[in-house]
Amino acid sequence: MLVFILRIDRRPMPFYSGFALGLGLIAAIGAQNAFVLRQGLADRHVLAICLCCALSDLILITAGVAGIGRVAQAHPAWIMTLRYAGAVFLAAYALASARRVALGNSGLTPGRTGDASLARTLAIALALTWLNPHVYIDTLLLLGTVAATYGDQRLRFGAGAICASFVFFFALGFGARRLRGLFARPLTWRIVDGGIALLMAVLAARLALGA
Known part of the structure; x- marks a missing residue:
């Protein structure tokens, strides 16, 4: 009876382990998260952006759990190409x-509420996700490798990591709305955009240098 109870107690562990590791990797400050935060603060296409990022992670994590990471390791030129493409995109962003910041066009003004179409916004979100080589390292390689250690429980581990992605992106995107009162002043938006510009530039340089 005791053995049976212990087995029941241990069954959810792969899920929680996957959730914790996935959340730790996703929550790191990066280009994608900065973009989701800004869209949340601006209240523009938040649901679509959160779904886009979370579903992208679902695809990548599922591929990692399935062992696709071993294929990526066998083709390093693929990662190299993504690295430079990502560096160019981040530099442009x-x-x-x-x-x-320089033109004072940050934030929300009456004439700019519709300047970013849903298609364009999703294209940026997809580029920030799929042109980032680190996302493949985190999902296909790291999460995939750890998931493999759980054997036939690796699907539970992957499910935990996927849930972490959905929880994080929706909390970030919709939670940002609570901070909108702080962003009523254009100066605050210029500070945010200045920080994003610096972050993107640093990430672009790190990608280009292979750091």
């Missing part, structure tokens, strides 16, 4: 954010 940094310049766009810096331009908003």
Whole structure:
């Protein structure tokens, strides 16, 4: 009876382990999270962006748990190409954010509420996700490798990591609305865009240098 109870207690562990590791990897400050935060603060296409990022993670984590990471390791040129493409995209995004700061176009003004279409916003979110080589390292390689140690319980581990992604992105995107009162002043938005520009520039440089 005691053995049976212990087995029941241990069954959820892969799920919680996957949730904890997935949350730790996703919550790190990065280009994707900065973009989701800004969209949440602006209250623009928040649901679509959160779904886009979380579903992308679902695909990548599932592939990692299935062992696709071993294929990626066998083709390092693929990761190299993504690295440089991601560096170029992040540099361009940094310049766009810096331009908003310089021109004073940050934040929300009556004439700019519809300037970013859903398609364009989703395209940026997808680029920030799929052109980032670190996302493949985190999901396909790291999460995939750890999941393999759980044997036939690896699906539970993967499910935990996927749930962490959904919880994090929806909490970040919709939780940001509570901070909108702090962003009523254009100066605050310029500070945010300045921080995003600096972050994107640093990440672009790190990608280009292979750091």
